[in-house]
Structures are given as C-alpha cells and as structure tokens.
Amino acid sequence: MRNIVNCIICGKEGKVFFDLGDYHVRGCNDCQLQWVEETFEEKVLEDFDYYWAKDFFLQNEELLCTYARTELENLKKFLFPTPHSPLSTPYSWLDLGCGFAYLISEGQKDGFKVTGVEANEGIVNLIKEREPLNIIHSLINEVNFPEHSFDLVTLYDVLEHLLDPRETISKVSGWIKPKGFLAIEVPDGNSLFRKIAIFQFRLTFGKWKVLMRSAFHKHPGGHRYAFTEFSLSKLLNQFGFETIAAEKVMMPFKLHLNEVIKDYSGVRKIVYIVFLVFFYYLSQFLGMEHRLKIYARKT
Helix, strand or coil: CCCEEEECCCCCCCEEECCCCEEEEEEEEEEEEEECCCCCCHHHCCCCCCCCHHHHHHHCCCHHHHHHHHHHHHHHHHCCCCCCCCCCCCEEEEEEEECCCCHHHHHCCCEEEEEEEECCHHHHHHHHHHCCEEEEECCCCCCCCCCCCCEEEECCCCCHCCCCHHHHHHHHHHEEEEEEEEEEEEEEEHHHHHHHHHHHHHHHHCCHHHHHHCCCCCCCHHHCCEECCHHHHHHCCCEEEEEEEEEEEEHHHHCCCCCCCCCCCCHHHHHHHHHHHHHHHHHHHCCCEEEEEEEEECC
C-alpha cells in the first residue's frame, strides 16, 4: 500500500513536519491537517487486538455506561432542540466503530433503531453475549448500506484511526438521509497536549520524540490524523455537510485518571496523578481541551 503523501482534503503534497525515526508526520498548512505518512494493510484490524486496554474497558464498564448516558442526553439536545416526542417513529442511528457499543446500547433503551459496525470480532462477540444489539462485524471501508438509510451517524474516536477518512465521509454522505445528522469526535489538533508535544520536539531539534510519538502512531489502530475544527469542517463541507456546532471537550476526569495511572504504582503513581490534575484543568482553563466534537447536518 502506498504511503499517504498528499492531503486528503485539498490534494496537495504535504510537507514532512516531524521525522519520528521509523515513521514521519506530514502536514498541510492550508487545511490545518497532519497525518502519518506510512501505512499498513487495514485488513489486519480484523485479527489484530488493537483494544490494548480491553480489560480497562470491562473493569470500568459501569463508569463507561454512565458516561454513555451523558453523551446520549447531550446528543438528544442537539438532535431535538425543541420539546416534542422525537421518537414517535423509529429514528435510525448508525454508529461506526462502535467499540463496546455502550452509547448505542443506551440509545436503544430510548427507542432509537440502532446499528453498530465494529472491526474486532472478539468485541462483537462480547457485545452479543451482553445484550441483543444489531452489530455488524466489518471494516468501515467494506460495509455498505442502501442510500439514505439513517437519520443519524456517529463517528466517535474513529476518524483519527483510519487510513482514508475521506472515503468514510464520502460513504456516510450517501447513507444519511437529507437533513440527517452526523456527529464526530476526534482528538483536537490544537489541544494543549499537542502544542506541548510540538514545542518539545522543536526545542530538542527532534531528538526527544516521546510526546510526538504519543500523539501520532504508526501501528494499526493508532492515531494517524490530527484534525482541527477548520480541517474537519472543510472536509465535511466537500461532501454536502454543514457544520452547525463545534465544541472542545475533555474525557470525564475519573475515566481519564483511571486510564493514565492503571500501569503505575507507588511514588510514580502519585506524581502522575498530580501532573494529570494540573494538566487536565489547565487545558480547560486555556480552552485547549484534548477532544473536538463536531455536529453537522446533511444539506
């Protein structure tokens, strides 16, 4: 498979921004987009256990379900801004890269007609053992649906992992009904963490790559793209979507804390907790949260 040299939004050749040794990060200043140049065969995702923290998800299931309920209520406020009975008729919802499907599980309880797509067969089997949800085991680039099948499509923590987000948005554009909605969440390319990673890399003339390698990954399932509100809105606009709202968010603190410190103990654990608390709230204070959420409507 060829490396990704050109910007997926404007088509221009991207410049090498960061040489990380065994891989490179290119960028397009015009579109405010950065990406990992080197690629892999996406088919490996069906067998590769890219859920490096599967046990973490299962151990924090109650917390994740609570978080999913909060996410659903926020989504409903966006979908149904005026009081009425929005689900008097089935409201079809497709969640691409649904993971453990906590979000659409809550949606089904509220009357949504849900469909999830997940590449990892082991996770799909876990979901089906847990509850009766319509989950399709497939790569996103291989799944297909009839035109205008869904009122809502969600892509939470998905686009940044794909080799070709443009192809996915193109497919989604056809699946969504006219005036239907698309909700996306990705790491924010303008977050405090990424700004510090860039500063660290440049200050050391590329010798200290730790943070930058944490921001961009070469391995399957890793973070390959860094979107900003500008770049993501520009990409969506090319496929007939109008961005109607954008917000910067943080992962719930308790969940974020559990994820970061799970591998540490003793003094090192205490140091990480102190640093995390400072960094977490500083990001919010500066308006440089690490997540970007975009709501768009199909025109």
